[in-house]
Amino acid sequence: MLIVVTLFAVRYPRYDVETAGAGSDDDDAHNVGVTAVLAGESPYDRQTYLGNALHQLPGSYVIAAPFVLIGTSALQNLVCLPLFFVSIRSRSRDPRTAPVLAWLVVLLSPAVLHHVVTGSSYSWNAIWVLLGISWIWQRPRSLAAALFCGVAMCSRPNFLLLLAPLYAAMARTHPRHFAVRAVGLASVTAATLALPFYFASTSFGPLEGFGVLNQFDDVIPGAGLILLAVTTIAAVALSRTPVDFEGLMLQCAAIQAIPVVAVMLIAAAVDGIDRTFELSAYAAFASWFVVRGVVPTIDRAISSPASPRQSGSPSTAG
Amino acid sequence: MNRRLLIAQALLWAALSVPSWAIVAKLGGATGVLAYGLASAVGLGLVLWLVRLGPAAR
Numbered sequence: 001m002l003i004v005v006t007l008f009a010v011r012y013p014r015y016d017v018e019t020a021g022a023g024s025d026d027d028d029a030h031n032v033g034v035t036a037v038l039a040g041e042s043p044y045d046r047q048t049y050l051g052n053a054l055h056q057l058p059g060s061y062v063i064a065a066p067f068v069l070i071g072t073s074a075l076q077n078l079v080c081l082p083l084f085f086v087s088i089r090s091r092s093r094d095p096r097t098a099p100v101l102a103w104l105v106v107l108l109s110p111a112v113l114h115h116v117v118t119g120s121s122y123s124w125n126a127i128w129v130l131l132g133i134s135w136i137w138q139r140p141r142s143l144a145a146a147l148f149c150g151v152a153m154c155s156r157p158n159f160l161l162l163l164a165p166l167y168a169a170m171a172r173t174h175p176r177h178f179a180v181r182a183v184g185l186a187s188v189t190a191a192t193l194a195l196p197f198y199f200a201s202t203s204f205g206p207l208e209g210f211g212v213l214n215q216f217d218d219v220i221p222g223a224g225l226i227l228l229a230v231t232t233i234a235a236v237a238l239s240r241t242p243v244d245f246e247g248l249m250l251q252c253a254a255i256q257a258i259p260v261v262a263v264m265l266i267a268a269a270v271d272g273i274d275r276t277f278e279l280s281a282y283a284a285f286a287s288w289f290v291v292r293g294v295v296p297t298i299d300r301a302i303s304s305p306a307s308p309r310q311s312g313s314p315s316t317a318g
Numbered sequence: 319m320n321r322r323l324l325i326a327q328a329l330l331w332a333a334l335s336v337p338s339w340a341i342v343a344k345l346g347g348a349t350g351v352l353a354y355g356l357a358s359a360v361g362l363g364l365v366l367w368l369v370r371l372g373p374a375a376r
Contacts, residue, residue, distance in 0.1 A: 001350060100369050107365070108358045111337035122337070252334070277343035277351060283336040290333035297326035302369050 004180065020241045027119030030073035033061040044201040054205040058193045059154030060121070063128055070272045074119025081116075087134055088295055094303035101291060101298065111284055122284035130288055133166055135254070136186065137245055139168060140178035143185065149160040150189025157206050157287060158259070161235045162252050163187055169241035169248040179304075209290040212282065213259060216266050223266065231259045249293035256286035366374050 025048035028085050033043035043054050043061060064073040089098040105112050115123045132149035139145045149166075153159045163183060170179035198204050214224025238251045260282045267275040335358045342354045 096372075104330070104362060104365060107362055109334040109338055110341050112340050114338075176369060249330075253329075271349055274343065277339045277348075280336050280339040281341075283333075287333035288336055291327050294330050294360040295376065297322055298330070298366070301320070301323050301326075301366065306371075 005212060010094055024118040024120045025052055026121045029054050029056065030060060030121060032069050033058075034068040034073065035066045035142070036083055037061050042197060042201045042205060045121065045193050049134045050207065053142045053203070053208050055156075055208060056121070056125075057154045057156055057190075057206050058197050059151040059190065060125065062151050063155065071278050072119065074123070075146065076121070076128075077119070077125035078114045080131075081112075083131060084292075086306065087131060089290065092299040094299055097299040097302050100302065102293070105291070115211040115284070122281070125155050125159075126285045126288040128155065129162065130249070130252075130292055132186075133162070133248070134245070136166070137248075137314065138171065140182045142182075146182045146185035147189050149182075150186035151193065153186060154190035156192045156285075157210070158256060160190060161231060161255050164191075164235045165239045165243075165248060165251045165255065169243050169245075169251070172242050173244070193263075204215075212263065212279075216263070216270060219270050227259050227262050230262070234258050235253040245247065246293045246296050247261040253286040253289035253293060256289065257283060268271060290292040310314065327362060327366065331359050334358060334362070 019268045028048045029052065032046050032048060034045040035057060036046050037058070043058070047053060064076065067073050067075045067079075085098045085102045088101060089095070092098060112123055114120065129149075130150035132145070135142070135145040136149040153162060163186065166186075167179055167183040170183060194206075210224060210228075213227045216223045220226075235255045238254060241247075241251070243251060260279065263282075264276045264279050267279050335355055338354065338357050338358075339351050346353065
Protein backbone atom coordinates (compact mmCIF):
# COMPACT_ATOMS: atom_id res chain seq x y z
CA MET A 1 0.00 0.00 0.00
CA LEU A 2 2.90 2.30 0.87
CA ILE A 3 4.36 1.68 -2.59
CA VAL A 4 1.06 2.57 -4.26
CA VAL A 5 0.60 5.76 -2.20
CA THR A 6 4.21 6.83 -2.82
CA LEU A 7 3.89 6.18 -6.55
CA PHE A 8 0.68 8.20 -6.65
CA ALA A 9 2.14 11.09 -4.65
CA VAL A 10 5.35 11.30 -6.68
CA ARG A 11 4.31 10.31 -10.20
CA TYR A 12 0.63 11.30 -10.55
CA PRO A 13 1.33 15.08 -10.57
CA ARG A 14 3.91 14.48 -13.32
CA TYR A 15 1.55 12.46 -15.53
CA ASP A 16 -1.54 14.55 -14.79
CA VAL A 17 -0.69 16.93 -17.60
CA GLU A 18 -2.87 18.02 -20.46
CA THR A 19 -0.62 16.62 -23.17
CA ALA A 20 -1.61 13.75 -25.45
CA GLY A 21 0.50 10.67 -24.79
CA ALA A 22 1.87 11.90 -21.47
CA GLY A 23 -0.73 10.25 -19.31
CA SER A 24 -4.48 9.61 -19.48
CA ASP A 25 -7.54 11.84 -19.62
CA ASP A 26 -9.60 9.14 -17.92
CA ASP A 27 -9.37 10.81 -14.51
CA ASP A 28 -10.18 14.15 -16.14
CA ALA A 29 -13.26 12.59 -17.77
CA HIS A 30 -14.56 11.72 -14.29
CA ASN A 31 -13.63 15.15 -12.91
CA VAL A 32 -15.40 16.88 -15.79
CA GLY A 33 -18.42 14.57 -15.49
CA VAL A 34 -18.83 15.16 -11.76
CA THR A 35 -18.41 18.92 -12.19
CA ALA A 36 -21.09 18.92 -14.88
CA VAL A 37 -23.54 16.86 -12.79
CA LEU A 38 -23.00 19.07 -9.73
CA ALA A 39 -23.67 22.11 -11.95
CA GLY A 40 -26.95 20.54 -13.08
CA GLU A 41 -25.72 19.91 -16.63
CA SER A 42 -25.34 16.78 -18.71
CA PRO A 43 -21.78 15.38 -18.56
CA TYR A 44 -22.22 14.16 -22.12
CA ASP A 45 -22.25 17.69 -23.49
CA ARG A 46 -18.69 18.16 -22.24
CA GLN A 47 -15.30 16.87 -23.34
CA THR A 48 -11.94 16.09 -21.73
CA TYR A 49 -8.89 18.27 -22.36
CA LEU A 50 -7.99 15.92 -25.22
CA GLY A 51 -11.36 16.55 -26.87
CA ASN A 52 -12.67 13.08 -26.04
CA ALA A 53 -16.34 12.50 -25.24
CA LEU A 54 -17.22 11.15 -21.81
CA HIS A 55 -17.89 7.41 -22.20
CA GLN A 56 -18.73 6.41 -18.63
CA LEU A 57 -22.30 5.82 -17.47
CA PRO A 58 -23.58 8.22 -14.76
CA GLY A 59 -22.94 5.79 -11.88
CA SER A 60 -19.22 6.38 -12.25
CA TYR A 61 -19.75 10.11 -11.61
CA VAL A 62 -21.85 9.40 -8.52
CA ILE A 63 -19.07 7.23 -7.05
CA ALA A 64 -16.35 9.66 -8.13
CA ALA A 65 -18.12 12.72 -6.68
CA PRO A 66 -16.64 12.59 -3.13
CA PHE A 67 -13.15 12.09 -4.54
CA VAL A 68 -13.51 14.96 -7.01
CA LEU A 69 -14.71 17.20 -4.19
CA ILE A 70 -11.55 16.28 -2.23
CA GLY A 71 -9.23 16.78 -5.20
CA THR A 72 -9.44 14.34 -8.10
CA SER A 73 -11.18 11.14 -9.14
CA ALA A 74 -7.75 9.48 -9.39
CA LEU A 75 -7.75 9.18 -5.57
CA GLN A 76 -10.15 6.27 -5.96
CA ASN A 77 -7.21 3.94 -6.68
CA LEU A 78 -5.87 4.64 -3.19
CA VAL A 79 -9.16 3.52 -1.64
CA CYS A 80 -10.18 0.69 -3.96
CA LEU A 81 -6.93 -1.24 -4.01
CA PRO A 82 -6.72 -1.60 -0.19
CA LEU A 83 -10.45 -2.38 0.01
CA PHE A 84 -10.01 -5.14 -2.55
CA PHE A 85 -7.27 -6.86 -0.55
CA VAL A 86 -9.16 -6.32 2.73
CA SER A 87 -12.10 -8.16 1.14
CA ILE A 88 -9.75 -11.00 0.18
CA ARG A 89 -8.36 -11.10 3.71
CA SER A 90 -11.84 -11.49 5.13
CA ARG A 91 -12.52 -14.53 2.90
CA SER A 92 -9.18 -16.36 3.21
CA ARG A 93 -8.07 -18.78 5.90
CA ASP A 94 -4.37 -17.96 5.66
CA PRO A 95 -3.43 -14.37 6.59
CA ARG A 96 -0.61 -14.48 4.03
CA THR A 97 -2.93 -14.93 1.05
CA ALA A 98 -4.01 -11.28 0.71
CA PRO A 99 -0.50 -9.78 1.08
CA VAL A 100 0.96 -12.38 -1.31
CA LEU A 101 -1.64 -11.49 -3.95
CA ALA A 102 -1.03 -7.78 -3.32
CA TRP A 103 2.71 -8.26 -3.84
CA LEU A 104 2.09 -10.28 -7.00
CA VAL A 105 -0.04 -7.44 -8.36
CA VAL A 106 2.64 -4.84 -7.53
CA LEU A 107 5.54 -6.95 -8.84
CA LEU A 108 4.02 -8.54 -11.92
CA SER A 109 1.37 -6.15 -13.19
CA PRO A 110 2.79 -2.83 -14.42
CA ALA A 111 -0.68 -2.02 -15.76
CA VAL A 112 -2.02 -1.54 -12.23
CA LEU A 113 0.85 0.76 -11.28
CA HIS A 114 0.25 2.60 -14.55
CA HIS A 115 -3.40 3.05 -13.57
CA VAL A 116 -2.28 4.51 -10.24
CA VAL A 117 0.20 7.03 -11.67
CA THR A 118 -2.04 8.12 -14.56
CA GLY A 119 -5.28 8.08 -12.56
CA SER A 120 -6.89 5.66 -15.02
CA SER A 121 -10.24 4.23 -13.96
CA TYR A 122 -9.92 0.63 -15.20
CA SER A 123 -8.91 -0.80 -11.82
CA TRP A 124 -11.14 1.24 -9.54
CA ASN A 125 -14.12 0.82 -11.84
CA ALA A 126 -13.91 -2.99 -11.83
CA ILE A 127 -13.17 -3.10 -8.10
CA TRP A 128 -16.22 -0.95 -7.20
CA VAL A 129 -18.42 -3.33 -9.20
CA LEU A 130 -16.77 -6.36 -7.61
CA LEU A 131 -17.23 -4.92 -4.12
CA GLY A 132 -20.85 -4.08 -4.94
CA ILE A 133 -21.51 -7.67 -6.00
CA SER A 134 -19.68 -8.94 -2.92
CA TRP A 135 -21.77 -6.71 -0.63
CA ILE A 136 -25.08 -7.66 -2.21
CA TRP A 137 -24.07 -11.35 -2.00
CA GLN A 138 -23.32 -11.10 1.71
CA ARG A 139 -26.25 -8.79 2.54
CA PRO A 140 -29.04 -9.66 0.10
CA ARG A 141 -31.62 -7.88 2.27
CA SER A 142 -29.62 -4.65 2.51
CA LEU A 143 -31.11 -1.71 0.63
CA ALA A 144 -27.75 0.10 0.74
CA ALA A 145 -25.97 -2.89 -0.83
CA ALA A 146 -28.50 -3.11 -3.66
CA LEU A 147 -28.33 0.63 -4.33
CA PHE A 148 -24.53 0.66 -4.28
CA CYS A 149 -24.34 -2.36 -6.57
CA GLY A 150 -26.72 -0.67 -9.01
CA VAL A 151 -24.73 2.57 -8.99
CA ALA A 152 -21.43 0.70 -9.47
CA MET A 153 -22.78 -1.41 -12.33
CA CYS A 154 -24.11 1.75 -13.96
CA SER A 155 -20.54 2.96 -14.48
CA ARG A 156 -19.82 1.28 -17.83
CA PRO A 157 -22.15 -0.62 -20.20
CA ASN A 158 -20.02 -3.78 -20.05
CA PHE A 159 -20.73 -4.19 -16.33
CA LEU A 160 -24.52 -4.23 -16.84
CA LEU A 161 -24.15 -7.70 -18.40
CA LEU A 162 -23.10 -8.99 -14.98
CA LEU A 163 -26.65 -8.59 -13.65
CA ALA A 164 -27.65 -11.88 -15.34
CA PRO A 165 -25.10 -14.19 -13.66
CA LEU A 166 -25.51 -12.28 -10.38
CA TYR A 167 -29.24 -12.92 -10.32
CA ALA A 168 -28.87 -16.56 -11.38
CA ALA A 169 -26.21 -17.31 -8.77
CA MET A 170 -28.10 -15.52 -5.99
CA ALA A 171 -31.36 -17.24 -6.88
CA ARG A 172 -29.67 -20.61 -6.42
CA THR A 173 -27.82 -19.85 -3.18
CA HIS A 174 -30.21 -17.46 -1.41
CA PRO A 175 -34.01 -17.49 -1.03
CA ARG A 176 -35.31 -16.54 -4.48
CA HIS A 177 -37.26 -13.50 -3.28
CA PHE A 178 -34.03 -12.06 -1.83
CA ALA A 179 -32.39 -12.41 -5.24
CA VAL A 180 -35.36 -10.82 -7.02
CA ARG A 181 -35.46 -7.90 -4.58
CA ALA A 182 -31.69 -7.29 -4.48
CA VAL A 183 -30.93 -7.60 -8.19
CA GLY A 184 -34.23 -5.90 -9.08
CA LEU A 185 -33.32 -2.90 -6.90
CA ALA A 186 -29.84 -2.79 -8.41
CA SER A 187 -31.30 -2.88 -11.94
CA VAL A 188 -33.86 -0.17 -11.19
CA THR A 189 -31.12 1.98 -9.64
CA ALA A 190 -28.96 1.61 -12.76
CA ALA A 191 -31.88 2.40 -15.06
CA THR A 192 -32.97 5.39 -12.96
CA LEU A 193 -29.47 6.82 -13.16
CA ALA A 194 -28.80 6.22 -16.85
CA LEU A 195 -32.11 6.79 -18.64
CA PRO A 196 -32.66 10.49 -17.79
CA PHE A 197 -29.21 11.31 -19.17
CA TYR A 198 -29.86 9.16 -22.23
CA PHE A 199 -33.03 11.08 -23.09
CA ALA A 200 -31.65 14.51 -22.11
CA SER A 201 -28.30 14.35 -23.91
CA THR A 202 -27.89 15.19 -27.56
CA SER A 203 -25.15 12.57 -27.89
CA PHE A 204 -25.01 9.89 -25.19
CA GLY A 205 -21.28 9.23 -24.64
CA PRO A 206 -21.53 5.62 -23.41
CA LEU A 207 -23.00 4.61 -26.78
CA GLU A 208 -19.93 6.07 -28.49
CA GLY A 209 -17.87 3.82 -26.20
CA PHE A 210 -19.34 0.99 -28.28
CA GLY A 211 -16.67 2.06 -30.80
CA VAL A 212 -14.24 -0.38 -29.18
CA LEU A 213 -16.43 -3.24 -30.39
CA ASN A 214 -17.49 -1.89 -33.78
CA GLN A 215 -14.06 -0.58 -34.85
CA PHE A 216 -13.74 -3.49 -37.29
CA ASP A 217 -17.19 -3.10 -38.84
CA ASP A 218 -15.65 -2.02 -42.15
CA VAL A 219 -13.70 -5.29 -42.34
CA ILE A 220 -16.36 -7.58 -40.86
CA PRO A 221 -19.80 -5.96 -41.37
CA GLY A 222 -21.75 -5.91 -38.12
CA ALA A 223 -18.77 -7.16 -36.09
CA GLY A 224 -19.64 -4.87 -33.17
CA LEU A 225 -23.23 -6.07 -32.92
CA ILE A 226 -22.14 -9.70 -33.33
CA LEU A 227 -19.63 -9.34 -30.49
CA LEU A 228 -22.27 -7.71 -28.29
CA ALA A 229 -24.72 -10.51 -29.08
CA VAL A 230 -22.12 -13.23 -28.44
CA THR A 231 -21.16 -11.68 -25.11
CA THR A 232 -24.82 -11.37 -24.07
CA ILE A 233 -25.53 -14.97 -25.04
CA ALA A 234 -22.41 -16.06 -23.15
CA ALA A 235 -23.61 -14.13 -20.08
CA VAL A 236 -26.98 -15.88 -20.18
CA ALA A 237 -25.42 -19.29 -20.92
CA LEU A 238 -22.92 -18.97 -18.05
CA SER A 239 -25.79 -18.01 -15.75
CA ARG A 240 -27.23 -21.50 -16.18
CA THR A 241 -24.26 -23.06 -14.36
CA PRO A 242 -24.66 -23.26 -10.56
CA VAL A 243 -21.75 -21.51 -8.85
CA ASP A 244 -20.62 -20.26 -5.47
CA PHE A 245 -19.33 -16.70 -4.98
CA GLU A 246 -15.88 -17.44 -6.39
CA GLY A 247 -17.46 -19.20 -9.37
CA LEU A 248 -19.60 -16.10 -9.92
CA MET A 249 -16.43 -13.99 -9.93
CA LEU A 250 -14.93 -16.21 -12.64
CA GLN A 251 -18.17 -16.00 -14.64
CA CYS A 252 -17.99 -12.19 -14.37
CA ALA A 253 -14.36 -12.33 -15.52
CA ALA A 254 -15.30 -14.44 -18.53
CA ILE A 255 -18.09 -12.04 -19.53
CA GLN A 256 -15.69 -9.09 -19.30
CA ALA A 257 -12.94 -10.97 -21.14
CA ILE A 258 -14.90 -12.41 -24.09
CA PRO A 259 -15.31 -9.17 -26.09
CA VAL A 260 -11.75 -8.07 -25.29
CA VAL A 261 -10.21 -11.35 -26.45
CA ALA A 262 -12.40 -11.33 -29.56
CA VAL A 263 -11.39 -7.77 -30.48
CA MET A 264 -7.72 -8.62 -29.80
CA LEU A 265 -7.91 -11.62 -32.14
CA ILE A 266 -9.61 -9.61 -34.90
CA ALA A 267 -7.01 -6.84 -34.46
CA ALA A 268 -4.20 -9.38 -34.78
CA ALA A 269 -5.64 -10.57 -38.09
CA VAL A 270 -6.48 -7.12 -39.46
CA ASP A 271 -3.97 -4.63 -38.06
CA GLY A 272 -1.15 -6.75 -36.68
CA ILE A 273 0.18 -7.64 -33.28
CA ASP A 274 0.92 -4.06 -32.12
CA ARG A 275 -2.77 -3.13 -32.24
CA THR A 276 -3.56 -6.35 -30.33
CA PHE A 277 -1.22 -5.31 -27.55
CA GLU A 278 -2.86 -1.86 -27.38
CA LEU A 279 -6.30 -3.43 -26.93
CA SER A 280 -5.05 -5.78 -24.20
CA ALA A 281 -5.38 -2.86 -21.74
CA TYR A 282 -9.16 -3.49 -21.67
CA ALA A 283 -8.50 -6.91 -20.10
CA ALA A 284 -8.04 -5.05 -16.80
CA PHE A 285 -11.84 -5.09 -16.35
CA ALA A 286 -11.72 -8.90 -16.14
CA SER A 287 -8.51 -9.16 -14.13
CA TRP A 288 -9.82 -8.18 -10.72
CA PHE A 289 -12.65 -10.71 -10.98
CA VAL A 290 -10.11 -13.42 -11.83
CA VAL A 291 -7.90 -12.53 -8.86
CA ARG A 292 -10.94 -12.65 -6.55
CA GLY A 293 -12.16 -15.89 -8.12
CA VAL A 294 -8.92 -17.85 -7.60
CA VAL A 295 -8.54 -16.81 -3.95
CA PRO A 296 -9.84 -20.10 -2.42
CA THR A 297 -7.50 -22.24 -4.53
CA ILE A 298 -4.45 -20.05 -3.91
CA ASP A 299 -5.43 -19.79 -0.22
CA ARG A 300 -5.64 -23.58 0.12
CA ALA A 301 -2.28 -23.99 -1.60
CA ILE A 302 -0.62 -21.41 0.65
CA SER A 303 -2.12 -22.77 3.85
CA SER A 304 -1.03 -26.35 3.06
CA PRO A 305 2.73 -25.97 2.66
CA ALA A 306 4.61 -28.10 0.15
CA SER A 307 7.72 -29.91 1.32
CA PRO A 308 10.89 -29.16 -0.68
CA ARG A 309 11.03 -32.83 -1.68
CA GLN A 310 7.52 -32.68 -3.15
CA SER A 311 8.18 -29.41 -4.94
CA GLY A 312 11.49 -29.68 -6.69
CA SER A 313 10.84 -26.62 -8.82
CA PRO A 314 8.35 -23.76 -8.97
CA SER A 315 6.67 -25.29 -11.97
CA THR A 316 5.89 -28.47 -10.07
CA ALA A 317 4.70 -26.83 -6.88
CA GLY A 318 1.44 -28.30 -5.77
CA MET B 319 0.60 -31.27 -9.60
CA ASN B 320 -2.85 -30.28 -8.42
CA ARG B 321 -4.73 -29.47 -11.64
CA ARG B 322 -7.02 -26.97 -9.94
CA LEU B 323 -4.02 -25.05 -8.62
CA LEU B 324 -2.35 -25.14 -12.03
CA ILE B 325 -5.49 -23.66 -13.65
CA ALA B 326 -5.75 -21.03 -10.90
CA GLN B 327 -2.11 -20.05 -11.43
CA ALA B 328 -2.62 -19.83 -15.21
CA LEU B 329 -5.70 -17.62 -14.73
CA LEU B 330 -3.86 -15.47 -12.20
CA TRP B 331 -0.92 -15.09 -14.60
CA ALA B 332 -3.28 -14.04 -17.41
CA ALA B 333 -5.11 -11.60 -15.11
CA LEU B 334 -1.88 -9.96 -13.99
CA SER B 335 0.02 -9.92 -17.26
CA VAL B 336 -2.39 -9.49 -20.19
CA PRO B 337 -3.52 -5.92 -19.29
CA SER B 338 0.17 -4.97 -19.06
CA TRP B 339 1.00 -6.07 -22.60
CA ALA B 340 -0.01 -2.64 -23.88
CA ILE B 341 2.56 -0.86 -21.70
CA VAL B 342 5.29 -3.46 -22.16
CA ALA B 343 4.83 -3.44 -25.94
CA LYS B 344 5.37 0.33 -26.02
CA LEU B 345 8.72 -0.17 -24.28
CA GLY B 346 9.97 -3.41 -25.80
CA GLY B 347 7.71 -4.43 -28.68
CA ALA B 348 6.62 -8.03 -29.22
CA THR B 349 9.94 -9.38 -27.93
CA GLY B 350 9.47 -7.40 -24.74
CA VAL B 351 5.97 -8.80 -24.28
CA LEU B 352 7.29 -12.35 -24.78
CA ALA B 353 10.09 -11.80 -22.27
CA TYR B 354 7.70 -10.15 -19.80
CA GLY B 355 5.18 -12.97 -20.21
CA LEU B 356 7.78 -15.62 -19.46
CA ALA B 357 9.30 -13.64 -16.58
CA SER B 358 5.90 -13.02 -14.98
CA ALA B 359 4.95 -16.72 -15.28
CA VAL B 360 8.21 -17.79 -13.63
CA GLY B 361 7.89 -15.01 -11.02
CA LEU B 362 4.35 -16.04 -10.14
CA GLY B 363 5.30 -19.70 -9.75
CA LEU B 364 8.40 -18.81 -7.77
CA VAL B 365 6.58 -16.51 -5.31
CA LEU B 366 3.83 -19.05 -4.63
CA TRP B 367 6.39 -21.87 -4.31
CA LEU B 368 8.49 -19.88 -1.84
CA VAL B 369 5.41 -18.95 0.21
CA ARG B 370 4.36 -22.60 0.34
CA LEU B 371 7.85 -23.59 1.49
CA GLY B 372 7.51 -21.25 4.46
CA PRO B 373 5.90 -22.28 7.72
CA ALA B 374 2.13 -22.60 7.64
CA ALA B 375 0.43 -19.63 9.25
CA ARG B 376 -2.22 -21.76 10.88
